[in-house]
Amino acid sequence: MSAVDNGSYVAFLIIGIVLVAIDGHLIYRSAVRYLANRYTERGSATSMARLVSVLFHLVVLGVLALVSVIDIDAGGQLQTVVLRLGVLLLILAAAHGLTITILNRMRDRLDTEELTMERIEARRENPPAPVTPTTPVTPATPGTPVTPAASTTAAATPQTPAQQRREIKREIKRA
Numbered sequence: 001m002s003a004v005d006n007g008s009y010v011a012f013l014i015i016g017i018v019l020v021a022i023d024g025h026l027i028y029r030s031a032v033r034y035l036a037n038r039y040t041e042r043g044s045a046t047s048m049a050r051l052v053s054v055l056f057h058l059v060v061l062g063v064l065a066l067v068s069v070i071d072i073d074a075g076g077q078l079q080t081v082v083l084r085l086g087v088l089l090l091i092l093a094a095a096h097g098l099t100i101t102i103l104n105r106m107r108d109r110l111d112t113e114e115l116t117m118e119r120i121e122a123r124r125e126n127p128p129a130p131v132t133p134t135t136p137v138t139p140a141t142p143g144t145p146v147t148p149a150a151s152t153t154a155a156a157t158p159q160t161p162a163q164q165r166r167e168i169k170r171e172i173k174r175a
Contacts (some may be wrong), residue, residue: 009068012084016064017169019058028053031103038110052102064088073159077165 033048040044067088074083 005077011065013068015081015085016068016088019062019088019092020060023096024053024057024060025121027056027096027099034103035107035110038107038114048106052099052106056095056099060092061096064092067091113135160173 028049031052032046035045035048039048069082070084072083074080108126109135
């Protein structure tokens, strides 16, 4: 490499590092605000945003280092730097999109957890009323086959989805 080649190499690295730093900082600031209303403590949102932005910086700076050593000849030094910057910008855009996807998944998970907790609290405050059968069920004596009338009476009581699946499987085996 000649001195001019070193100059274009250093220029590419400096421009690339500045682009990565700016984008990473934007991701960090946006992530803090994006996650802040989902975490009960602002410190948790800040910590998660910091972890995501550090991961972003490490991955993209690693890609920058790899792109910088690839031997690309676009005809001239300026064209080569521009070509490398174009490749870096495309990779930076993909990394930015992936980071946004990660943040969306984190927020969706937090939304789901919050909704689940609200449902649990609502059930604790207002437990469902116990269901009592309207038709008395006579217990079968051991060894007596169950008649269809008895199974219809038992089916009238509400069942959990697991109980319903077991009942369907039993009926299929009988048929």
